[in-house]
Amino acid sequence: MDSAGFIQKLTDAVGEDYIHTDPVALRTYDCDGLTIYKGIPSAVVLPETTEEVSRIVGICREYRVPLIARGAGTGLSGGATPLPGGVLIVFTRMNKILELDYVNRLARVQPGVVNLHLSRETLPHGFHYAPDPSSQAACTIGGNTAENAGGAHCLKYGMTTNHILEMTVVLPTGEVVHLGADGEDSPGLDLRGFFVGSEGTFAVITELIVRLTPNPESVRTMLACFAQVGDACRTVSDVIAAGAVPAAMELMDRYTIEAVETVVQAGYPKDAEAVLLIELDGLPSSIKPLETLIRDISEKNNCSSFRIAQTEEEREGLWMGRKKAFGAFGVIAPTYYCLDGTVPRSKLAQVLEEFDEISARYNLRITNVFHAGDGSLHPNVLFDDRVPGETERAIECGSEVLRACIRAGGVLSGEHGIGIEKIREMKDQFDEPTLEIMERVRDAIDQDGLMNPGKLIPDEENVFPVALGGAIARMGGGMTK
């Protein structure tokens, strides 16, 4: 390949100030939030317009170079990890809110808009953008769409896919097309729905029309504490079975409480085996009976204490513990591996017991902090990556955890995506014909196989080696769901 010619064409497409080829600069982009796998791209380009992205895709196609799109790089499954030698398209410059239409409750944005920035803009006008991954202060709406990201409040408001109306995308051919519409219906197959969550393997997103949701009139946040994790899980199952739909229902186990209280003092009782953080929102008249119902169910399941935040400050304090939980694990272990298997809500207690057994077998501690109302687990395998062999053991332990989710009728991923991280386990989730049809459909859309290869579907040709000695997840908050 004429590498110089290739780089020159990319430079012509975006301008010389917006392409990186220097090895030191490239290393900055060698992974996303899943830091154990790394790849150095041949170039990083920062386009400003859809037309520039289209040109980049065309050049990559001409030279048969793989391309990978990246928002803020906060993903946890390696979706934005560059295939070595590929081109990384970074959306830092495409970060504008193009239209705010409150009459029709929608916004038109570029993919690099940070999730929280959109809500900050719209909140004073009575609306917000509902999907709220924990990394929402940093992650981008384009990245959220590629991964179909979730968040604490998607229990009530749905995943990213429920909030995307239209996407402008560049197809592997370089053609710019629109999927979906700014109304609710569009002709033919639901390609909008199919492309959301496809992890950049079908197309590159360059613009989005998203729904805006009216702000709730009131919010009530409560903390139910339990002496048994099983009781907390049964409370979740009973609340769901009663048909109540809280805005959020988060479970934290003993290890998480210990870590959180050491670091941020959220006010969780240290002697509790589990706490449930439950939030209701809506009209005061609608949520008052729900509050009573949830208190009754918690008490029936032996909750040791139940309190409702009386002030905004108290509410923020309760949430602070949840939001800082992942960062707080640093006080009990140097590194952690955050998974996101999901199970039917009635199976929560059963799988947590299995996690304990797996934890004992691998001699690695597993903490749990997760979106309980959705059955969306976040088991965290704690380990010390400085100890030879412990990283590999953590990976195997994580794999066992995911298989336990599948055995319980669940799935590998509820909101982080497959990426590279869970690609091996896809063969445990799906039989060969199902994986094959996914691969064939992917080939039907990306005939040259250049869109983020080696992700999502097991691929013998594009295997990402583990960067031994690399931590699986970074320490500190803000990077996790």
Place this chain on the structure above:
Amino acid sequence: MALKLDSFAQSLETDLGDSVLWSDERAESFKLGGKAPSVVVSPADHEALCRVLSRANEAGLAVFPWGGGTGRGTGYAPERYDVALSLERMSKAVEFLKDDLTAVVEAGMSVEDLNRLTGAEGQTAGLDPPHPGTSTVGGAIIADRSGPMRVRWGKARDRVMRMKVALADGATHTYGALVVKNVTGYDMNRLLSGSWGTLVVVTELAIRLYKAPEHTGARAASFSSTDAAFKTARALMASPLMPIWAEVLDDARIASLASGGGIALPGPVSLVASFGDFEEGLNDQLVRFEEILAKEGGDDIVRLDHETTSHLGRTLADPPGGDFSDPAVLALRASGRLDQLPRFAEAARRAADSGKYRFAISAHAGSGVLRCWLAPESEECSPLEAWRVFNSLCREGRDESQARSVHLRLDSGPDSLKEQISVWGEDALEPGVLQVMRNIKKTYDPNGILSPGRFVDRM
């Protein structure tokens, strides 16, 4: 063709015996676009259905899956039509996991039976296709038939947790799981929901349920114009209230609902919205909706109790009866931003005038979807002229991207009209999008035996 069918019949009899019912007497009841199939085949279970498909695929026979047949008016006439594959014998409940708010049912179960099953436990699937007694769950999902309740529960495709399907070659695939959050692999359920039987035959579905509201009620008010009613609906949707449905109806639609001792709503234009909640929350929402109605100039407020609200909700998804059920009626649909609804309503009026039709309008005012029915007023009526006017006025004065975002569809109408227009509104699709759809079709159904010619771009 006769030889192919004979060989198909023989092989099925050898393979399956009684687990497949074979009938050519009923072929007339399974007509599509004026074409009757050569045979109606009704397998008893998934395995038998797979075998039917496998044999049809080998013989190159065109197969159209059938649920309740309520969507038969939609789409182009079949390019070929050999086998109607009826799911009438696959209508059982497989599993009702009430604590997980999940129902697993065979695709041929009627929506009404699903409602009965889940309603017994105070739960609802939130599915409301027209004619729920006949519409099947599989049909509602595979056609993504979303009625007025979409404003509360989302579109039909949002209900699907897991789907068991038979491919054209008879292979079985299962997509999804009994979980409410799932990003494991591609979202095949979304790809297949709304594919109108062109990619697979769905045989079993796990449907996500919700608690049915304990108390419901509705309020209706009259407005002097559809514009005023739509503006009020937008004010409702911008408020913290959560309607189950919110419909704007014109005088003809109001009259059809009132006929035969039905429900009397105030005209000439009515905005009617229902709410569901605990008792205190419901009363609060109804009072606040009345305040919105009064503020926006609504008049003659009518209060509907739980029972009447439920009855009206079931009726709203259906097309108007009487003259509007004639086979020559045009059923049109337009979807776009909420503030485009007045334009769509005006387009419907002018389309009716120019084509010499009477019309009725019913709009999902919280979802930006307008449905209208045009009934012939004289023998000189021109369906093509009516469609042209509707099409051009819905998109008039708009740039390319705005015009593209308006979705128009002919839900039903004369086959002669379908030959001349873009029935699914696919003329708004870019070539690259159509090519992706064609490639996916080719991947799933390389021999083109599933519902050939009926769907978008006649694929």
